[in-house]
Amino acid sequence: xxxxxxxxxxxxxxxxxxxxxxxxxxxxxxxxxxxxxxxxxxxxxxxxxxxxxxxxxxxxxxxxxxxxxxxxxxxxxxxxxxxxxxxxxxxxxxxxxxxxxxxxxxxxxxxxxxxxxxxxxxxxxxxxxxxxxxxxxxxxxxxxxxxxxxxxxxxxxxxxxxxxxxxxxxxxxxxxxxxxxxxxxxxxxxxxxxxxxxxxxxxxxxxxxxxxxxxxxxxxxxxxxxxxxxxxxxxxxxxxxxxxxxxxxxxxxxxxxxxxxxxxxxxxxxxxxxxxxxxxxxxxxxxxxxxxxxxxxxxxxxxxxxxxxxxxxxxxxxxxxxxxxxxxxxxxxxxxxxxxxxxxxxxxxxxxxxxxxxxxxxxxxxxxxxxxxxxxxxxxxxxxxxxxxxxxxxxxxxxxxxxxxxxxxxxxxxxxxxxxxxxxxxxxxxxxxxxxxxxxxxxxxxxxxxxxxxxxxxxxxxxxxxxxxxxxxxxxxxxxxxxxxxxxxxxxxxxxxxxxxxxxx
Amino acid sequence: xxxxxxxxxxxxxxxxxxxxxxxxxxxxxxxxxxxxxxxxxxxxxxxxxxxxxxxxxxxxxxxxxxxxxxxxxxxxxxxxxxxxxxxxxxxxxxxxxxxxxxxxxxxxxxxxxxxxxxxxxxxxxxxxxxxxxxxxxxxxxxxxxxxxxxxxxxxxxxxxxxxxxxxxxxxxxxxxxxxxxxxxxxxxxxxxxxxxxxxxxxxxxxxxxxxxxxxxxxxxxxxxxxxxxxxxxxxxxxxxxxxxxxxxxxxxxxxxxxxxxxxxxxxxxxxxxxxxxxxxxxxxxxxxxxxxxxxxxxxxxxxxxxxxxxxxxxxxxxxxx
Numbered sequence: 029x030x031x032x033x034x035x036x037x038x039x040x041x042x043x044x045x046x047x048x049x050x051x052x053x054x055x056x057x058x059x060x061x062x063x064x065x066x067x068x069x070x071x072x073x074x075x076x077x078x079x080x081x082x083x084x085x086x087x088x089x090x091x092x093x094x095x096x097x098x099x100x101x102x103x104x105x106x107x108x109x110x111x112x113x114x115x116x117x118x119x120x121x122x123x124x125x126x127x128x129x130x131x132x133x134x135x136x137x138x139x140x141x142x143x144x145x146x147x148x149x150x151x152x153x154x155x156x157x158x159x160x161x162x163x164x165x166x167x168x169x170x171x172x173x174x175x176x177x178x179x180x181x182x183x184x185x186x187x188x189x190x191x192x193x194x195x196x197x198x199x200x201x202x203x204x205x206x207x208x209x210x211x212x213x214x215x216x217x218x219x220x221x222x223x224x225x226x227x228x229x230x231x232x233x234x235x236x237x238x239x240x241x242x243x244x245x246x247x248x249x250x251x252x253x254x255x256x257x258x259x260x261x262x263x264x265x266x267x268x269x270x271x272x273x274x275x276x277x278x279x280x281x282x283x284x285x286x287x288x289x290x291x292x293x294x295x296x297x298x299x300x301x302x303x304x305x306x307x308x309x310x311x312x313x314x315x316x317x318x319x320x321x322x323x324x325x326x327x328x329x330x331x332x333x334x335x336x337x338x339x340x341x342x343x344x345x346x347x348x349x350x351x352x353x354x355x356x357x358x359x360x361x362x363x364x365x366x367x368x369x370x371x372x373x374x375x376x377x378x379x380x381x382x383x384x385x386x387x388x389x390x391x392x393x394x395x396x397x398x399x400x401x402x403x404x405x406x407x408x409x410x411x412x413x414x415x416x417x418x419x420x421x422x423x424x425x426x427x428x429x430x431x432x433x434x435x436x437x438x439x440x441x442x443x444x445x446x447x448x449x450x451x452x453x454x455x456x457x458x459x460x461x462x463x464x465x466x467x468x469x470x471x472x473x474x475x476x477x478x479x480x481x482x483x484x485x486x487x488x489x490x491x492x493x494x495x496x497x498x499x500x501x502x503x504x505x506x507x508x509x510x511x512x513x514x515x516x517x518x519x520x521x522x523x524x525x526x527x528x529x530x531x532x533x
Numbered sequence: 534x535x536x537x538x539x540x541x542x543x544x545x546x547x548x549x550x551x552x553x554x555x556x557x558x559x560x561x562x563x564x565x566x567x568x569x570x571x572x573x574x575x576x577x578x579x580x581x582x583x584x585x586x587x588x589x590x591x592x593x594x595x596x597x598x599x600x601x602x603x604x605x606x607x608x609x610x611x612x613x614x615x616x617x618x619x620x621x622x623x624x625x626x627x628x629x630x631x632x633x634x635x636x637x638x639x640x641x642x643x644x645x646x647x648x649x650x651x652x653x654x655x656x657x658x659x660x661x662x663x664x665x666x667x668x669x670x671x672x673x674x675x676x677x678x679x680x681x682x683x684x685x686x687x688x689x690x691x692x693x694x695x696x697x698x699x700x701x702x703x704x705x706x707x708x709x710x711x712x713x714x715x716x717x718x719x720x721x722x723x724x725x726x727x728x729x730x731x732x733x734x735x736x737x738x739x740x741x742x743x744x745x746x747x748x749x750x751x752x753x754x755x756x757x758x759x760x761x762x763x764x765x766x767x768x769x770x771x772x773x774x775x776x777x778x779x780x781x782x783x784x785x786x787x788x789x790x791x792x793x794x795x796x797x798x799x800x801x802x803x804x805x806x807x808x809x810x811x812x813x814x815x816x817x818x819x820x821x822x823x824x825x826x827x828x829x830x831x832x833x834x835x836x837x838x839x840x841x842x843x844x845x846x847x848x849x850x851x852x853x854x
Contacts, residue, residue, distance in 0.1 A: 099733070099734050099736075100736040103736065115731050115734040115735065116731065117723070117727035117728065117731055117732070117735065117794075118727065119537075119726065119795050120723060120724070120727065124720060124723075125735075128720060128736070129717070129735065129736045129737075131717055131720065137715040137716060138715050138716060138717065138719075138720070140715075163535060163537060
């Protein structure tokens with residue numbers, strides 16, 4: 029084995045990002061590393077490239093134990109990485125980028141001509157016909173990606189990690205890139221391929237390892253798997269009945285008075301135009317893989333990205349959802365996926381975080397009195413059972429579940445009619461998980477409509493009245509009532525063609 | 534043409550245009566005397582601007598240089614007055630002090646992850662304060678070696694004087710060009726300006742480079758202080774207040790991106806000379822007030838910032854397609 033990882037463990041405050049993960053990479057193979065957000069892929073890669081230091085476990089490269097502590101050390105050991113956001117400098121020329129740190133010197137100065145020759149030599153065999161003396165910024169992302177690979181291979185040459193390399197490439201560019209990758213594989217490199225595009229995984233890779241919640245799910249030859257199995261492994265069935273409660277007794281469709289209607293709502297590059305009606309008190313689920321267009325749908329509805337087509341209506345006519353501010357004015361709320369970055373203000377206290385959206389609506393000229401903030405906070409701390417050492421505690425010190433409850437409290441205090449929850453239970457413990465699901469049921473019983481995006485199928489099945497399946501940036505299926513089962517959702521996600529009738533039949 | 538060269542081309546074009554305008558109004562401005570004086574009068578600014586260019590290319594800023602120049606002048610004057618040291622030894626000690634001072638600021642910027650603006654602002658007050666501590670008066674420099682330096686010039690055809698300090702400035706610019714554009718250190722400077730996270734991933738030793746950058750700026754400020762002391766034959770703690778800002782203006786007018794990562798040391802020379810030319814024009818005119826210099830420099834700065842924003846938009850738009 030070229031690279032062997034045994035029981036790798038990495039813990040962050042509050043979460044175990046990697047829990048005894050094993051991974052093997054042979055020379056001359058392309059090995060896919062798959063998993064949803066938070067599964068541990070990027071932590072694993074960062075432990076390999078020296079960005080993180082592991083807590084426990086062994087990494088062996090060609091039989092030698094290694095512990096890289098920086099990217100350059102990993103590079104010297106032979107592990108090169110190419111990220112989605114190309115790690116090259118656009119303000120330098122192609123040649124400068126390729127030879128950076130190893131510039132040919134003459135009398136202590138960089139020898140420009142030798143530098144160009146060296147760069148051209150490094151690009152040999154990559155079938156690129158480019159002028160290496162030009163700025164990197166003049167070339168497309170696909171070409172930059174190949175240049176980054178050429179640099180990584182020249183510097184490291186044993187293990188190449190490709191972290192979502194195709195995320196911003198079109199189909200033809202992906203083919204070019206894959207030709208390069210196959211070529212390198214045939215030359216004996218071990219390649220780790222991280223992607224959420226399953227077609228590409230089947231197209232390119234020899235083996236697949238799936239991680240989920242920081243643990244191995246499977247390692248299998250790609251040829252021995254089909255899409256449905258793979259997706260089942262990725263989304264899993266980890267939740268037990270006692271956590272999510274029993275599956276919802278699904279009402280038949282059309283029982284809710286219509287609250288909102290989106291007609292042909294879409295934006296190029298985000299999500300194809302979709303039609304969606306939201307009933308009063310209804311829980312809508314949005315299922316799909318990472319990058320399928322789940323979050324993009326939500327962002328469009330909340331005005332984070334303006335819709336280019338279509339319109340949203342309620343009983344009183346067309347709604348202006350061109351900015352979050354206007355969406356809030358229309359009675360919308362949005363608890364984003366990246367709770368730490370986009371959801372909470374870590375240094376502010378619980379009452380300040382809860383009052384945030386309400387203050388924004390009132391405008392800065394009319395501050396919410398402190399007493400009012402405290403009263404509000406105390407009410408929600410009790411109602412949602414937020415565990416704090418006191419209302420003055422900064423939100424950043426709370427556990428993930430309690431942070432999520434603070435975000436929920438912020439929106440509940442606004443009493444929105446339509447609340448969008450993007451992965452509301454990610455990275456929070458089992459108890460808090462169940463409480464949040466219970467809370468969703470409670471507020472919808474009071475008439476609030478909720479759209480919940482989740483990678484946990486069991487969670488969707490437990491709370492959703494209707495599930496929209498998203499794939500390749502399209503809403504491809506709508507499941508109601510008894511149709512909502514793990515099986516139908518997985519098949520709808522996996523279906524390679526547009527025609528969903530077969531799945532539902 | 535490489536879009537990276539546009540700001541430099543614009544700088545040179547503006548300089549030539551300005552000179553043509555000057556010459557059509559005052560034909561004598563074409564003389565070697567004016568050219569010689571332009572170099573001599575702006576020698577200290579040109580030298581310190583070379584250091585500033587490297588700092589700005591890395592995405593940083595150094596506000597301490599004006600105070601360091603004043604400190605240098607006072608230090609030299611006081612040492613020559615109070616000790617029997619030869620000026621050359623004093624220069625050597627001074628350059629070690631200012632380089633070390635710059636290195637210390639670089640170390641703080643890196644190790645405390647502090648914005649360069651804050652650290653060098655503190656350095657600015659510190660250096661000015663130390664200059665006051667040495668003396669609060671203007672101290673004249675009276676030394677045979679200084680007379681020698683003052684009289685060292687080459688008489689160009691047309692009676693223009695190419696002075697030692699003017700030549701020193703040109704040599705410094707040449708040295709700066711080599712350092713910034715032809716060494717691995719220079720490549721690291723550009724890399725830092727392009728993005729620190731990426732630079733780190735590409736193997737730039739960020740700490741070492743940051744310290745060297747500010748040490749280089751300190752060295753240039755010390756050298757500029759020496760030149761300024763030769764130019765004025767004195768040391769005065771209130772001298773060169775705001776020179777750091779003039780140097781920044783020269784760097785930006787010279788076509789260097791204020792956010793770092795793109796620019797040319799040669800452009801900075803042109804920037805310095807353009808500003809000097811405006812001043813010369815106002816002297817020639819005689820009726821204009823000197824604040825016109827500031828107004829025109831302000832407008833030029835604004836024009837260059839807009840030009841670079843526009844360029845940035847053009848290049849990113851093209852790549853997005």
